[in-house]
Amino acid sequence: MVKLYFGKLGGLVPAVIQDWRSGEVLMLGFMNQQAFKKTLETGKVHFWSRSRKALWMKGETSRHVQLVKEILVDCDRDALVVKVAQKGGAACHGGYRSCFYRRVAKKGLIPIGKEKVFDPEKVYKKD
Amino acid sequence: MVKLYFGKLGGLVPAVIQDWRSGEVLMLGFMNQQAFKKTLETGKVHFWSRSRKALWMKGETSRHVQLVKEILVDCDRDALVVKVAQKGGAACHGGYRSCFYRRVAKKGLIPIGKEKVFDPEKVYKKD
Numbered sequence: 001m002v003k004l005y006f007g008k009l010g011g012l013v014p015a016v017i018q019d020w021r022s023g024e025v026l027m028l029g030f031m032n033q034q035a036f037k038k039t040l041e042t043g044k045v046h047f048w049s050r051s052r053k054a055l056w057m058k059g060e061t062s063r064h065v066q067l068v069k070e071i072l073v074d075c076d077r078d079a080l081v082v083k084v085a086q087k088g089g090a091a092c093h094g095g096y097r098s099c100f101y102r103r104v105a106k107k108g109l110i111p112i113g114k115e116k117v118f119d120p121e122k123v124y125k126k127d
Numbered sequence: 128m129v130k131l132y133f134g135k136l137g138g139l140v141p142a143v144i145q146d147w148r149s150g151e152v153l154m155l156g157f158m159n160q161q162a163f164k165k166t167l168e169t170g171k172v173h174f175w176s177r178s179r180k181a182l183w184m185k186g187e188t189s190r191h192v193q194l195v196k197e198i199l200v201d202c203d204r205d206a207l208v209v210k211v212a213q214k215g216g217a218a219c220h221g222g223y224r225s226c227f228y229r230r231v232a233k234k235g236l237i238p239i240g241k242e243k244v245f246d247p248e249k250v251y252k253k254d
Contacts, residue, residue, distance in 0.1 A: 002231050008177060014141045016152055023150025025143055025199075028206040040231070050135060072152075072227035073236060075219055079155040081227045092202050100199035100208045104129050104167070109200060 001040065005078040006033060012048060013078050017058075017091065020069040020083035026091035027099040029058070031080065043068045045082055062123045064088035090117035093124065128167065132205040133160060139175060140205050144185075144218065147196040147210035153218035154226040156185070158207065170195045172209060189250045191215035217244035220251065 004013055012030040019026055029047040031039065035055055038046040045058045045066035059065030066084035073080055092099040095116040102109040131140055139157040146153055156174035158166065162182055165173040172185045172193035186192030193211035200207055219226040222243040229236040 002236060009136070014155055016143050016155060018152060025145060025152070025208045028141055028143060028201065071231040072239070073229055073231055074155065074226040075221050075223070075228070076226075079226075080231075081152045094202050096202070099201040099203075099206075101202070102200055104198040104200055104207075109129060112199070 001037065002073065003077065004033075004036060004073065004080075005076065008078050012050075013080055015045075015047070015080040015082050017045060017066060017082050017084055020085055024098055025100055026066075026084070026086060026097070036080075039068060039071075039082070045084060058091075059087060062088065062093070062118075064090055064123075066091070088118065093120060095120045095123075128164065129200065130204065131160075131163060131200065131207075132203065135205050139177075140207060142172075142174070142207040142209050144172060144193060144209050144211055147212055151225055152227055153193075153211070153213060153224070163207075166195060166198075166209070172211060185218075186214060189215065189220070189245075191217055191250075193218070215245065220247060222247045222250075 006013055011032050015029050015031050017026045032048040035046040035048045047056055049056050065087045068082060068084055070083040071080055090097050095118045096114050097117050101114045103112050133140055138159050142156050142158050144153045159175040162173040162175045174183055176183050192214045195211055197210040198207055217224050222245045223241050224244050228241045230239050
């Protein structure tokens with residue numbers, strides 16, 4: 001398996017998730033060795049959750065999985081770009097296609113006019 | 128100024144640098160509060176170098192500066208996408224347009240066919 005350098009971030013590399021067709025950046029997550037391996041093996045994006053300290057498959061709750069089309073690695077082998085087909089049309093747990101739905105302006109954060117794809121309260125049901 | 132959450136990575140947020148026209152991801156760097164502020168003030172991308180523990184402007188040696196067109200922030204305010212006009216045609220210190228010039232394959236890393244834009248030995252002269 002391709003060797004990445006996880007050392008700079010205590011066992012993690014940042015993974016930029018990009019729509020394989022449009023080039024839109026959908027989200028940014030972190031992978032450890034295990035998440036990287038699982039992503040390669042399954043063809044579905046897996047991350048390491050820093051808050052929960054657990055491996056997770058993107059979409060395991062929402063079903064909005066990310067199917068891997070191509071993985072690029074940077075010159076230093078410590079960052080990834082993962083080109084994906086986003087199932088369900090949205091990557092953000094807030095219901096937006098991309099987590100990057102606001103831009104920085106002098107007055108604060110301004111929505112860039114993306115519509116919500118889904119209602120998070122319906123997708124992430126609370127028992 | 129817009130408040131970001133730098134706490135998860137010990138004072139840093141990852142910044143995805145994306146070509147504002149093509150959507151190509153050129154590189155990934157890290158900003159601390161100071162680098163973010165400097166980027167906003169100057170309109171030129173600044174990072175925090177983790178290895179040198181210093182603020183640096185991208186292109187300060189190579190002159191391949193990155194002019195900010197738009198900055199997007201994610202839902203959690205702990206990651207940025209910075210859309211830029213890349214001066215000199217290349218972001219990678221290896222001479223490639225993008226640092227992500229190889230893809231992950233079973234046999235290892237495969238170049239995705241990008242030509243070098245510049246000769247790094249000429250741009251980064253050693254005294």
